[in-house]
Amino acid sequence: MAIEQRLQERNITLPDVSAPAAAYVPYVQTGNLLFVSGHIAKKDGKPWVGQLGTNMDTATGRQAAESIAIDLLGTLRAACGGDLNRIQRIVKVVSLVNANSSFTEPHLVTNGCSELLMHILGDAGAHARSAYCVSQLPMGSCVEIELVAELR
Amino acid sequence: MAIEQRLQERNITLPDVSAPAAAYVPYVQTGNLLFVSGHIAKKDGKPWVGQLGTNMDTATGRQAAESIAIDLLGTLRAACGGDLNRIQRIVKVVSLVNANSSFTEPHLVTNGCSELLMHILGDAGAHARSAYCVSQLPMGSCVEIELVAELR
Amino acid sequence: MAIEQRLQERNITLPDVSAPAAAYVPYVQTGNLLFVSGHIAKKDGKPWVGQLGTNMDTATGRQAAESIAIDLLGTLRAACGGDLNRIQRIVKVVSLVNANSSFTEPHLVTNGCSELLMHILGDAGAHARSAYCVSQLPMGSCVEIELVAELR
Numbered sequence: 001m002a003i004e005q006r007l008q009e010r011n012i013t014l015p016d017v018s019a020p021a022a023a024y025v026p027y028v029q030t031g032n033l034l035f036v037s038g039h040i041a042k043k044d045g046k047p048w049v050g051q052l053g054t055n056m057d058t059a060t061g062r063q064a065a066e067s068i069a070i071d072l073l074g075t076l077r078a079a080c081g082g083d084l085n086r087i088q089r090i091v092k093v094v095s096l097v098n099a100n101s102s103f104t105e106p107h108l109v110t111n112g113c114s115e116l117l118m119h120i121l122g123d124a125g126a127h128a129r130s131a132y133c134v135s136q137l138p139m140g141s142c143v144e145i146e147l148v149a150e151l152r
Numbered sequence: 153m154a155i156e157q158r159l160q161e162r163n164i165t166l167p168d169v170s171a172p173a174a175a176y177v178p179y180v181q182t183g184n185l186l187f188v189s190g191h192i193a194k195k196d197g198k199p200w201v202g203q204l205g206t207n208m209d210t211a212t213g214r215q216a217a218e219s220i221a222i223d224l225l226g227t228l229r230a231a232c233g234g235d236l237n238r239i240q241r242i243v244k245v246v247s248l249v250n251a252n253s254s255f256t257e258p259h260l261v262t263n264g265c266s267e268l269l270m271h272i273l274g275d276a277g278a279h280a281r282s283a284y285c286v287s288q289l290p291m292g293s294c295v296e297i298e299l300v301a302e303l304r
Numbered sequence: 305m306a307i308e309q310r311l312q313e314r315n316i317t318l319p320d321v322s323a324p325a326a327a328y329v330p331y332v333q334t335g336n337l338l339f340v341s342g343h344i345a346k347k348d349g350k351p352w353v354g355q356l357g358t359n360m361d362t363a364t365g366r367q368a369a370e371s372i373a374i375d376l377l378g379t380l381r382a383a384c385g386g387d388l389n390r391i392q393r394i395v396k397v398v399s400l401v402n403a404n405s406s407f408t409e410p411h412l413v414t415n416g417c418s419e420l421l422m423h424i425l426g427d428a429g430a431h432a433r434s435a436y437c438v439s440q441l442p443m444g445s446c447v448e449i450e451l452v453a454e455l456r
Contacts, residue, residue, distance in 0.1 A: 203405065
């Protein structure tokens with residue numbers, strides 16, 4: 001189980017699926033496509049509050065995006081009945097970076113998520129992507145990321 | 153027809169599909185997936201103008217999101233040839249809230265749409281979702297919502 | 305080959321796929337759906353920097369969106385092994401316009417892309433769409449557009 005080994009090498013323990021903050025569900029499967037809800041960055045279980053270009057730098061935003069990748073992998077594992085090897089491919093990632101109009105590095109922030117997905121899942125982790133800055137996010141969180149995955 | 157009954161109980165009359173404001177179509181079906189264009193909030197047939205955190209409160213934004221749900225159901229009914237029971241599942245909702253950088257409740261605004269979809273469609277209405285704040289929307293509208301649905 | 309003729313009539317030469325600016329791939333196919341990454345506007349090979357409502361007008365934004373359509377067609381052609389006739393349908397376009405909170409015409413900017421897709425691809429080019437304003441984009445680019453296409 002190469003995926004579980006890589007998680008262990010990075011000392012990553014995947015969380016259970018978090019209850020959504022509002023009236024929706026964490027993921028919906030249709031055919032072999034899994035649509036995963038936007039996951040906001042959290043720190044110590046609370047929204048990781050911050051705005052790039054105002055009070056958070058790119059390196060910290062990148063860490064926040066990496067922490068979302070871990071939460072997304074936890075949700076994916078639950079959707080796969082516990083076995084991440086059922087992921088055929090991460091198809092698409094959309095990353096929303098809470099930032100003011102001076103911040104032009106949402107792609108570098110988002111790499112924190114993309115690179116971890118690619119590291120843990122290998123070829124199955126390479127995905128299409130869009131990343132951009134939004135004026136604010138739920139509960140003031142600094143980053144929100146959603147994805148579409150194909151399951152075996 | 154449980155769906156039609158619930159619409160009647162709420163005194164909701166679904167509109168016909170609106171002509172898009174620009175060079176696109178209201179929905180496209182591929183396989184059994186239906187991709188529905190972003191619908192902006194309207195009031196009395198005109199764009200429902202406002203910005204959360206500037207000149208509109210969460211409760212009003214929530215009403216606007218609920219009104220979009222009604223328009224989306226009207227579009228879905230047309231895409232289903234008149235029969236909403238052909239909706240297998242609302243797969244994914246993306247909600248864009250016109251807001252300044254001080255407004256951290258796009259998820260509560262969006263609940264106005266999500267809760268109506270779940271109330272009218274029952275289990276088929278539960279969806280994956282992302283909600284976030286954007287700096288402006290077409291014609292100054294306060295909320296725009298798009299969705300993906302699976303048809304039978 | 306009507307598509308190639310229409311490209312020639314407009315003197316459009318499609319580019320090769322650009323290397324993504326960060327840790328992702330230009331497109332992923334799953335079943336017969338192709339998810340194409342967000343493409344930012346470029347001018348002379350560099351990010352086309354600008355913000356609508358601040359230092360760029362709607363007509364120029366529209367040109368930028370049209371230039372993205374050309375880049376997207378280049379990526380689609382590569383994904384189709386060189387033959388754009390393999391596109392069954394452009395399913396969905398999402399357009400992100402770098403704009404401040406005073407700019408209410410992201411739909412008109414986006415028409416620059418939508419109209420070219422419809423002109424070049426004919427009926428296969430008509431798509432569902434969302435367009436909205438975001439607070440900033442990678443490297444300061446004025447517009448970013450992603451799409452989903454169905455292949456034969």
